[in-house]
Amino acid sequence: MPTENAAEHRLPTDVVPSHYDLTVWTDLENLRFEGIVHATLLVKKETSSIVLNTTKLEIGDVYISTLTDSGLGDRQVAQSRSFDDKLERGIFTFASPFPQGSRVRMTLTFKDDLSGDMLGYYLSRGGADGKTVYALTQFQPTAARRSFPCWDEPLLKATVSATLVSRVGTVNLNNMPAVSEARFPEANITEPWIEKKLKSLADPDEWKVTKFETTPPISTYIIAYANGPFDHLESSYTSPLTGNTRPLRFYATSDNIGQAQFGLDITRTVVPLYEQMFGIEYPLPKLDTLVASDFDMGAMENWGLITGRTSGYLRDPNSSDVRSKVRVAGMQSHEIAHMWFGNITTMEWWDNLYLNEGFATFGLPGVEARLCLLDEQLLPSRELDAKLSSHPVEVDCPDANMINQIFDRLSYAKAASILRMLCKHVGEDLFIKGVSIYLKKHMYANSVTRDLWEGIQESTNIDIPKMMDNWVKKMGYPVITVTEENGGIRVRQDRFLETGPASPEHNDTIWTVPLNLLTVSGNNEVEIERMLLEGREKYIALDTSKAFKLNADMTGFYVTAYSEGRLTKLGEQMASKASPFSLSDKIGVVCDALALAKAGYSSLGGSLSVIVGLRNEKEYLIWNAVSLSLSEIVSTWWEHPKIVEKLDALRLELFVPIVRELGFDGSDEDSYDVRQLRTIAIEQAAAAGDPSVTAELKKRFAHFLETGDDSQISSDLLAVTFATAVKEGGQAEWDVVRNICGKARTPAHGTAAMRALGATQDMARATATFEYLMTEARNQDVIYYVWGLLINRRTRRFQAESFKAHYPEASQICFEKRFAGNFQTFIGLFEAVFDGLSSERDYEETAAFFKDKDTAKFDMSLNQTLDAIRSRGAWVERSTKELEAWLERQ
Incomplete structure (x- = not known):
């Protein structure tokens, strides 16, 4: 209420x-x-x-x-x-x-x-x-x-x-x-x-x-x-519940309609799956989707007429780019889920936005392992929720300014993650049954959190409010500290903060935590025991001489802190051929270790040792976690060139062998994972400056520059090829990429070019890039240029200063005025501009700049951004010597 x-x-x-x-x-x-x-x-x-x-x-x-x-x-x-x-x-x-x-x-x-x-x-x-x-x-x-x-x-x-x-x-x-x-x-x-x-x-x-x-x-x-x-493509589906046939259409302008077929195919596949899952037929006589050239958000779940941006919905039917397939499938599945969550049953007020967005982000059981990847949902939302400036999932929304700001990673990704946690705890079948009860009881009506819990409670006979209320009504999440004792372990929960152990006034929440303890039996069989931590501490009897791990499959929304010795053993057990741990377990250990090191709970060297220990892994998802972890460390120490040089050497040591093994050109027989692994390996090797990788990408772009034929640039490698060409090239390369920004053959070409334009090492061209985004770029596309300038360490501070120079009312081109009407664009833009800063001086200067500004429309994002800058600065101050020493030993 x-x-x-x-x-x-x-x-x-x-x-x-x-x-x-x-x-x-x-x-x-x-x-x-x-x-x-x-x-x-x-x-x-x-x-x-x-x-x-x-x-x-x-x-x-x-x-x-x-x-x-x-x-x-x-x-x-x-x-x-x-x-x-x-x-x-x-x-x-x-x-x-x-x-x-x-x-x-x-x-x-x-x-x-x-x-x-x-x-x-x-x-x-x-x-x-x-x-x-x-x-x-x-x-x-x-x-x-x-x-x-x-x-x-x-x-x-x-x-x-x-x-x-x-x-x-x-x-x-x-x-x-x-x-x-x-x-x-x-x-x-x-x-x-x-x-x-x-x-x-x-x-x-x-x-x-x-x-x-x-x-x-x-x-x-x-x-x-x-x-x-508008032109359109048309299909239909037959309801598995009633046998009724409904038309499905995708609308776009004539130049784009040929790239909408995959989105239409996804719609035809997904709608009947949701009907079967919830036992509720899609209630309208048709479902259309309109693809728009100018769109503030990714997409919008209007009932019967979904709308969305070109970069989210269009893909070249001749392209082999798997990322665009995943993007379109994820986008449309999310919006179709809203036909039930949000449209049939709608939250009473915006404080329960997560009842819409959490379920839509959670995705379809069976495919949620792909659509609910740890690096897309759980980890980004944990990063935001580790700040004192976070907010509860169910958040008070007194006015439009606050409503506009809660469309964030907590309402979407944290909500999805805690729903996934509940689903795994009670069992998928009972969870879906409870959700169906909830939807049927509130069809064409409005609901609040209590209504959802009652539906799942009816199907499970579990006290769901007792288990879940603090997860949605309180901000933050726990760190579960594991202490080994005679005959077992003792676990303790405290609030996890990126700034280090929480003080008593910030540590008063006790969550009901599904521990999901993984153990290995005497005959080496993996067993997972479901248990709850309902108080501050709990003793668990087990044989610590054998492998064990909390939060099996990484389904819980918390961080697990082991001793340095146990973390080393986990690293060794993960790297062994007979490892008892799943992919999700390995990703979780890597990401937990880095989060704990960043917050000062444990050593950065220990985290890096775990990461390096996975060098013989073959799975894309593991390498993706490694890539994200190393990129975060490089991005944090971006103003320490000697450290960056050694981190780049480490990245080359890890990723160049993968590039040599997989090459630059895939085949139709390549799996999704192989294609993705090839892409991230080439991206990491290029970012770290490998001469052979850089030369190959430059050669392929040069062919395109000379002939206009881009067939040598695979769709998976558009972004890294364009960025390398601009970074290593001169005015000619920059001009060609800028022209693609204005008139791209496909949305994938367009977004790759927009991000690449900021990769230049020439400050005159960097200034031209900033001027271009200010004067010629579509409002919806400005964020892509900003990301490009953010990734480029040479232009990161230049962009932040340029943003501030163009912010005041007296400025000829004013960020504040230009994006005043776009509730998502400006907030995302603001966060991206300052996201890379990492010193106490940056914190003080940014806070001082906005002190006398009217920040009512983005004050929550401002506070979160300031917290992030200060946290990164503290990490640099605390761990630089340790990082230098670890890199020397390598």
Whole structure:
């Protein structure tokens, strides 16, 4: 429930909507839209004032008619109106009060320009020449009010009947299928507002009217519509529950539609899997996906009309790039999951956002091992949650500024990780059964955490709130310290912080921790015992002379701290051919050891020894963990050239042999893991400066530069080839890559080029890169250029200083103004710009710069970024000598 502070930001419930008749007129030539909405309201308490959400819109006529069994009754025109810009509300007062229990119909007309803000109903430009214009919506979390006056809160569900008026030759899309479409005057027009406007035009026969079916009860943030010159691909699926067949379509501009087939194939595969899993049929008559050239987020789960960016959904059908397949499959599976989690059953308020995003990120059982990789979910969310500036998964969201900031790794990845932990503890079948109970009990309604726990409790007979409440209601997670005693081990939980052991005031949470103890029996059989740590400490009897490990398969959301001696033994046992540990176990030990070293719980040398001990591994996932760990250390000590030089030598020693074994060119017979291992080995060898790898990548790019033929650059190696060419080359290479940024053959080429542009070692070209991202790059793409400049150690500080120089109000090109409307873009941009800094001086200067700025829209991200800078600085201060000594011994 909302806090008292949040109450002022919630609409009064004197009246609530039950239905919207919404008409939107889109004029793509003049870049305008206007419309009329008739909202059917239920009067819960007598009132003469109606309060709803609206912002940015020009509101015209406003009146209310009573509703009776025989139709519309008396009409009242609003006597007064006022607008609260801060709360984004309109208040309309009428002469006579509306009695409790009555039904009324409120009518409002509205209009606005189509802007490129990527929020509300906005303009996008695509096509091969970039001049094709179209309009689409992005309403999550609080932008429906930018497009039509409404009750823009998830709890206030209503049905919607949409009518879209547009020019002939364009396509209209909505959550629901069209029931009729005709050009004027053949259209059956029942809305006087449309007829009056059409008759006032010089070319009324060049316009058409499209009417759509009525939605089920729906929250405003997942209402969607679009208008433009779209092409489409079509398929269908047959429900395994009922045998009903539904159409599936992917829409895009004509230049992109040929790259949408894989996304359509994923949709056809995944929808019936979710139906079978939850025993609930997808409830709408169709499911469309629209791929947009300008999009703030990755994708959006609008019910029946998913929308998303080109880089998330398009892939060249002739490409062998496996990363793009994984990206598209993960993106679309996530959004399809929302058709159940979020759309059928919706959180009551944004404090329970994780009920939507956690489940959608968790993914499908059976494929979650691939979609829920440790390095994509558990580890990034643990990194954020180890800060004092973290927040609980279920977080108070009093206003729009806070709502916009909680779309982060905690609401998505930590939520997914703790749901995975619960699933593994209670068993997958019972977990899914409990989730199905939850969904069926709250279909077309709203829910809170308690409702989910009750569903799983019903299927398992386990006290789920007792086990899980602290995982969602408290910030942070524990470090489980293992002390070996006679006849067994003693485990103790304390809050884990990246700054070191937590002080008493930050160590008052006791989590219920699934320990999942892995042991090896006398005949060398691996056994996993499920047990819970419910207090501060617990003694466990076991034979410590044999291999053992807590958190088997890395399903728990915590760090395990062993003694230096035990960690050394674990490293030896992991490296042996007869290792009892799974891939996830090995990855977990590596990542736990590095996290503990970073926080000062253990030595960095011990962590590095474990990493190096895995050099004979053949599995991609192990090498990926090694790659991430070494890259983090290099990135932290980026201003210590002698240390970086020795770390690079270590990377070459580890990864160049893999490059020699696998080569640069794969085959169709290569597995996913082989392709990925080849890619990361080449990327690491190139980053560390191996001459042979660099020369080969330069040679392949040179062929492309001379001939325009990029066939020698495999799709898996686009990013590293482009980056190496820019890093090692001159103006010609930079110019070619910049041109690809502006007109890429595929989204993969585009994102690779954008990131590569920042790899230059020439500061004049670095300045040109920054100017390009400020003036020519699409808003949605700026983050790719920023990442490129961040990875480049030579330009990292230059970028941070340039960001600050362009931030103040007086600046000609202002970051703050440019991204003011994009709730995700600016936050991600801000974090990336400062992410690489790692000294106390950086902390102090960054904090001082923002001290007198209005940071209300990103204060949580600011505090987290400052914590990260200080933590890295402390790590450098604490471990530099140890790192130097360890590298000398190597």
